[in-house]
Amino acid sequence: MTRGFIRHFPGNLSEVKLIVNGVEYEFDLDPRTTLLDLLREHLGLTGAKKGCDHGQCGACTVLLDGRRVNSCLILAVAQQGAEVTTVEGLGTAERPHPVQRGFLDHDGFQCGYCTPGQICSAVGMLDEVKQGRPSAVTTPGDDLLSDAEIRERMSGNLCRCGAYPNMVPAIRQAAGE
Amino acid sequence: MTATVGTPLARLEGPAKVTGAARYAAEYPQDDVVHGWIVQSPVPRGRLNAVLADPTADAIAVLWHGNAPRLEPADDPELDVLQSDRISYRGQPVALVVAETLEAARRAAQVLQLDITAEEHDAVLRADHPGLYTPEQVNPAFPSETASGDVDAALAAAPVTVDVTYSTPALHNSPMEPHATIARWAGDDLTLYDSNQHPSGIAATVAGVFGLEPERVHVVTEHVGGGFGSKGSARPNAVLAAMAARVVGRPVKLVLPRQAMFSLVGYRTPTIQQIRLGADPDGTLTAIDHAAIGQSSRILEYAEQTAVVTRHMYAAPNRRTGHRLLRLDMPTPRWMRAPGEAPGMAAFECALDELAEKLGIDPIELRVRNEPAAEPEGGTPFTSRHYVECLRTGAERFGWAGRDPRPRQRREGDWWIGTGVAGAIYPTMAQPSTARVRAVGDDFEVAIGAADLGTGARTILTQIAADALGVPVDRVRVRIGDSTLPKASVAGGSSGSASWGWAVTGACRQLRETGGDEAVFDTTELIEKQETEGRHAFGAHFAEVRVDAVTGEVRVSRLFGMYAAGRILNPRTARSQFLGGMIMGMGMALHEEGVLDPAMGEWMNHDLAGYHIPAHADVESIDAAWLDERDDQLNPMGSKGIGEIGIVGSPAAIVNAVWHATGVRVRDLPVRLDKLLCAD
Ligand code: FES
Ligand code: FES
Numbered sequence: 001m002t003r004g005f006i007r008h009f010p011g012n013l014s015e016v017k018l019i020v021n022g023v024e025y026e027f028d029l030d031p032r033t034t035l036l037d038l039l040r041e042h043l044g045l046t047g048a049k050k051g052c053d054h055g056q057c058g059a060c061t062v063l064l065d066g067r068r069v070n071s072c073l074i075l076a077v078a079q080q081g082a083e084v085t086t087v088e089g090l091g092t093a094e095r096p097h098p099v100q101r102g103f104l105d106h107d108g109f110q111c112g113y114c115t116p117g118q119i120c121s122a123v124g125m126l127d128e129v130k131q132g133r134p135s136a137v138t139t140p141g142d143d144l145l146s147d148a149e150i151r152e153r154m155s156g157n158l159c160r161c162g163a164y165p166n167m168v169p170a171i172r173q174a175a176g177e
Numbered sequence: 178m179t180a181t182v183g184t185p186l187a188r189l190e191g192p193a194k195v196t197g198a199a200r201y202a203a204e205y206p207q208d209d210v211v212h213g214w215i216v217q218s219p220v221p222r223g224r225l226n227a228v229l230a231d232p233t234a235d236a237i238a239v240l241w242h243g244n245a246p247r248l249e250p251a252d253d254p255e256l257d258v259l260q261s262d263r264i265s266y267r268g269q270p271v272a273l274v275v276a277e278t279l280e281a282a283r284r285a286a287q288v289l290q291l292d293i294t295a296e297e298h299d300a301v302l303r304a305d306h307p308g309l310y311t312p313e314q315v316n317p318a319f320p321s322e323t324a325s326g327d328v329d330a331a332l333a334a335a336p337v338t339v340d341v342t343y344s345t346p347a348l349h350n351s352p353m354e355p356h357a358t359i360a361r362w363a364g365d366d367l368t369l370y371d372s373n374q375h376p377s378g379i380a381a382t383v384a385g386v387f388g389l390e391p392e393r394v395h396v397v398t399e400h401v402g403g404g405f406g407s408k409g410s411a412r413p414n415a416v417l418a419a420m421a422a423r424v425v426g427r428p429v430k431l432v433l434p435r436q437a438m439f440s441l442v443g444y445r446t447p448t449i450q451q452i453r454l455g456a457d458p459d460g461t462l463t464a465i466d467h468a469a470i471g472q473s474s475r476i477l478e479y480a481e482q483t484a485v486v487t488r489h490m491y492a493a494p495n496r497r498t499g500h501r502l503l504r505l506d507m508p509t510p511r512w513m514r515a516p517g518e519a520p521g522m523a524a525f526e527c528a529l530d531e532l533a534e535k536l537g538i539d540p541i542e543l544r545v546r547n548e549p550a551a552e553p554e555g556g557t558p559f560t561s562r563h564y565v566e567c568l569r570t571g572a573e574r575f576g577w578a579g580r581d582p583r584p585r586q587r588r589e590g591d592w593w594i595g596t597g598v599a600g601a602i603y604p605t606m607a608q609p610s611t612a613r614v615r616a617v618g619d620d621f622e623v624a625i626g627a628a629d630l631g632t633g634a635r636t637i638l639t640q641i642a643a644d645a646l647g648v649p650v651d652r653v654r655v656r657i658g659d660s661t662l663p664k665a666s667v668a669g670g671s672s673g674s675a676s677w678g679w680a681v682t683g684a685c686r687q688l689r690e691t692g693g694d695e696a697v698f699d700t701t702e703l704i705e706k707q708e709t710e711g712r713h714a715f716g717a718h719f720a721e722v723r724v725d726a727v728t729g730e731v732r733v734s735r736l737f738g739m740y741a742a743g744r745i746l747n748p749r750t751a752r753s754q755f756l757g758g759m760i761m762g763m764g765m766a767l768h769e770e771g772v773l774d775p776a777m778g779e780w781m782n783h784d785l786a787g788y789h790i791p792a793h794a795d796v797e798s799i800d801a802a803w804l805d806e807r808d809d810q811l812n813p814m815g816s817k818g819i820g821e822i823g824i825v826g827s828p829a830a831i832v833n834a835v836w837h838a839t840g841v842r843v844r845d846l847p848v849r850l851d852k853l854l855c856a857d
Contacts, residue, residue: 032280046204047197051353052435056785093192100195107753111631112194113354113402151793160353160403161631162760164796
């Protein structure tokens with residue numbers, strides 16, 4: 001177990017245990033710390049990005065107990081014992097996750113700043129599809145991975161570079177693996 | 178050796194970007210780092226008399242003009258941060274709080290009390306404002322006004338005329354990575370990890386502000402999460418972080434909150450444009466008049482070159498272009514992707530569509546009929562101009578033939594369907610840069626202080642270097658994103674590949690010829706000798722939209738761009754860049770709008786929930802293609818810039834398609850559904 005601590009918080013620190021990318025951590029935390037800031041500022045896991053800090057862009061998307069979430073909207077202390085997977089935990093340059101490979105194969109990014117969030121979101125989304133969960137554009141019997149479905153399901157993740165058209169085939173490729 | 182330029186080499190930093198390993202400015206670990214938070218003025222005009230810090234707020238330092246270190250005056254007055262009590266716009270930095278943690282810094286900033294004397298302000302751009310004036314020049318150094326022939330007489334005599342006023346709203350660059358700096362001093366040496374489009378330029382600017390020799394400032398800009406013009410010069414975050422780091426004697430990290438980006442990093446000025454066209458019945462233009470109004474702030478004259486594009490586009494014997502500007506108690510507008518061309522062509526290409534309707538001529542034919550043989554103003558020959566081919570080939574691929582020119586004819590279920598076209602143009606520029614190449618064993622290291630904002634610059638420069646050296650790409654390592662490397666021009670004006678590629682080509686060829694270990698090549702002299710007129714990339718955009726007859730919702734079913742943009746250096750990254758520009762153009766046509774609150778002097782919708790940029794679901798069928806063009810008069814690669822042309826004209830193609838679908842001409846962008854419903 002790795003123990004982290006936060007300097008100089010004047011109030012009471014809160015204890016929290018988290019499993020991040022398979023490693024168990026125990027922190028004494030400033031209770032105001034968001035999951036995103038914990039990852040970026042205290043664990044050095046800067047793969048999750050901060051684009052807005054308000055749940056409006058999706059750049060901070062990580063998997064929390066397997067579900068995609070905006071980590072900027074989550075207070076770390078509220079996630080006692082949870083398992084967090086960030087983009088760093090999905091794959092490596094040598095052994096990329098199928099979604100990461102899809103993004104590479106289809107040029108699914110430009111500046112790359114939205115990309116870790118897009119990738120984590122796509123991983124979470126594909127799992128939702130596997131569970132048969134509908135989206136806002138689903139009519140029963142539809143292909144849950146049609147272009148329109150992928151676009152709808154990924155619309156919580158903004159990309160100012162406009163790399164969207166290449167992400168659709170990237171995600172479809174990953175879904176087939 | 179087969180050439181690698183022109184092949185779809187995948188982005189070299191791709192694996193780092195998809196695994197989260199690529200480091201952006203705020204992500205460099207620093208021992209003992211502290212966090213800064215900007216306190217912004219809550220009023221648009223006034224004076225800051227004092228600040229009162231809450232002692233429980235746990236700040237290490239609170240800087241304001243009463244205690245901030247004095248700086249050397251900067252060329253850009255916006256960098257004279259915390260130097261005076263004067264407040265010139267809402268959102269201006271009036272204090273900086275530094276604390277041990279991000280949470281503490283934010284809290285201390287929130288509870289900082291400001292003693293301010295507010296003054297009356299004026300925030301609204303309008304065409305009848307008495308303060309409008311003609312600036313001496315427009316961005317970057319064009320004459321404000323041009324005229325030839327007699328426009329008024331020609332308009333009076335023209336059998337068919339159009340006189341329309343279009344307006345475009347304030348638009349916000351909104352790169353996904355906020356502007357950010359980590360500043361660290363060691364004696365008089367300053368290191369900045371900074372998100373920007375021009376590491377060499379930022380180093381020089383920040384050095385000037387702190388009265389240092391330029392080489393004492395080291396700017397690291399390895400990866401940049403987009404800029405779209407807003408990171409072209411040093412922003413206040415760079416200076417504030419450096420100032421705070423000096424005061425507290427520790428590294429300071431300063432990231433702009435998303436909301437602050439709506440006032441602190443520039444925006445595209447709103448414009449009001451009057452366009453008057455006169456034509457013969459056969460469609461020959463006899464007069465063109467394009468008069469544009471824009472705004473700037475009290476502290477800096479930024480004059481967007483909105484009507485300049487009209488000087489290059491179509492033939493007409495009588496012509497006039499002009500700009501007027503209004504200074505307001507508002508943040509300073511600055512460059513946003515295709516400044517000038519984007520709003521200018523959004524309006525002009527819509528006006529041309531109105532003329533086509535009046536004439537009863539196909540909008541493509543109307544454009545073809547007014548194709549100039551040389552620059553319409555000045556007569557400089559074009560190095561290459563394949564605009565007509567873009568229109569014709571694009572029309573074929575898009576399926577334009579057989580289009581019913583009448584509006585509101587095609588209905589499928591609840592949807593009205595329409596198609597539209599618009600031209601595109603962007604100047605081809607190159608700016609002085611220096612590159613160095615070294616032989617390292619069997620390999621080569623190329624160095625240039627360029628920046629890759631997601632354009633693919635790192636990859637393309639590697640390809641260019643490999644071909645110039647005559648070796649495979651895996652024997653070339655390109656280093657960019659660092660101000661200590663040979664000086665490069667800004668990643669802006671779609672000039673990066675041309676400027677840097679030229680320097681890299683020069684250095685590599687020199688090394689090959691001399692056979693030494695190292696070569697350095699500076700393009701300054703070559704570029705100063707170049708003609709600047711008559712050099713443009715061209716294109717044509719085609720859109721198909723459907724408009725919900727009940728709700729007025731607009732969907733872009735198809736968007737297609739056909740370009741003649743010189744030699745395409747990497748078709749994979751080029752296609753992405755074209756599409757990205759077109760998607761931003763879609764935002765400009767349909768979604769994006771800084772909504773002003775006149776009472777507060779502020780963009781009301783200053784976040785990504787209120788300011789809608791295109792999302793996945795907005796983008797349906799979209800594609801880009803290009804003609805096989807190569808223009809060897811421009812630079813050794815025969816290339817033209819492609820980063821901006823996608824947003825030029827694509828908004829007009831969509832707006833024209835909306836008219837074709839519905840019969841409604843929306844002349845104030847964006848096309849919101851209420852404008853379509855209320856028009857009925
Ligand atoms: S940073 Fe969390 S949604 Fe934008
Ligand atoms: S790749 Fe730049 S924001 Fe998506």
